[in-house]
Amino acid sequence: MQINNYYSPNFNKKKRLMNSIKIIVIHYTGMQSERESINRLCNSGSKVSSHFVINRNGKIYRLVQDYQVAWHAGKSCWGKYRNLNKNSISIELVNKGHQFGYTSFNKKQLLSLIKICKNLIKKYKIKKKYIVGHSDIAPLRKIDPGEKFPWKQLAKKNIGIWHDCKPNLLRKFRRIKLFTRQDKVKFIKNLNNIGYCVSVKKRSFFVKIVKAFQRHYRKELINGLPDKECLIIAENLSKKAIKNP
Numbered sequence: 571m572q573i574n575n576y577y578s579p580n581f582n583k584k585k586r587l588m589n590s591i592k593i594i595v596i597h598y599t600g601m602q603s604e605r606e607s608i609n610r611l612c613n614s615g616s617k618v619s620s621h622f623v624i625n626r627n628g629k630i631y632r633l634v635q636d637y638q639v640a641w642h643a644g645k646s647c648w649g650k651y652r653n654l655n656k657n658s659i660s661i662e663l664v665n666k667g668h669q670f671g672y673t674s675f676n677k678k679q680l681l682s683l684i685k686i687c688k689n690l691i692k693k694y695k696i697k698k699k700y701i702v703g704h705s706d707i708a709p710l711r712k713i714d715p716g717e718k719f720p721w722k723q724l725a726k727k728n729i730g731i732w733h734d735c736k737p738n739l740l741r742k743f744r745r746i747k748l749f750t751r752q753d754k755v756k757f758i759k760n761l762n763n764i765g766y767c768v769s770v771k772k773r774s775f776f777v778k779i780v781k782a783f784q785r786h787y788r789k790e791l792i793n794g795l796p797d798k799e800c801l802i803i804a805e806n807l808s809k810k811a812i813k814n815p
């Protein structure tokens with residue numbers, strides 16, 4: 571795996587222990603160009619960085635060393651972890667994002683991503699349920715890497731979790747509302763088991779969390795309303811997440 575070393579000054583000066591690395595967070599850069607993205611991630615004024623960046627051709631850049639805490643997650647939460655910079659490795663995929671023209675990720679780009687992930691999983695014994703998108707850990711603020719990110723395809727390579735419900739059966743439950751309180755409570759419990767930090771303080775918060783879940787696991791309809799299909803998927807994922815804590 572060829573890696574091009576760059577340098578970003580945006581990391582905590584204190585080194586971390588290797589065994590504090592538990593999570594891989596996937597992002598998109600969300601800027602007009604690759605150069606602009608890397609410049610920003612390496613500019614001390616921006617206060618943001620990433621361990622890795624992968625361009626559209628699959629070229630890999632390392633901006634921050636694994637043993638340094640990069641600044642990419644912001645206020646975030648997943649499972650028992652809070653403010654995930656200290657526990658995570660970040661990978662940015664060059665993509666204009668929703669703001670400037672969101673496109674599918676390239677095959678070469680994904681092949682490089684798979685290589686890096688496999689490497690990190692082995693090196694730091696990262697569990698499947700801890701391979702997540704920025705929107706999963708910060709659903710109130712973020713929507714990257716977005717619904718075009720092929721989570722299902724990655725799960726086939728043992729990167730991240732995916733459900734094993736049949737798509738054509740699931741389809742029948744789409745848009746069927748969760749009527750009972752029991753079902754709603756069950757859905758929230760499942761989200762928590764998967765890793766989502768669910769807040770029902772405000773309705774708008776909950777809608778965003780449901781959207782993050784849908785963007786990841788049910789991209790065909792991202793409306794923020796949990797339906798029966800969402801419940802079935804969440805239940806299946808929840809069981810897997812519990813089995814592999």
Ligand SMILES: [Zn+2]
Pocket residue numbers: 596597598642704712714
């Ligand atoms: Zn991000």
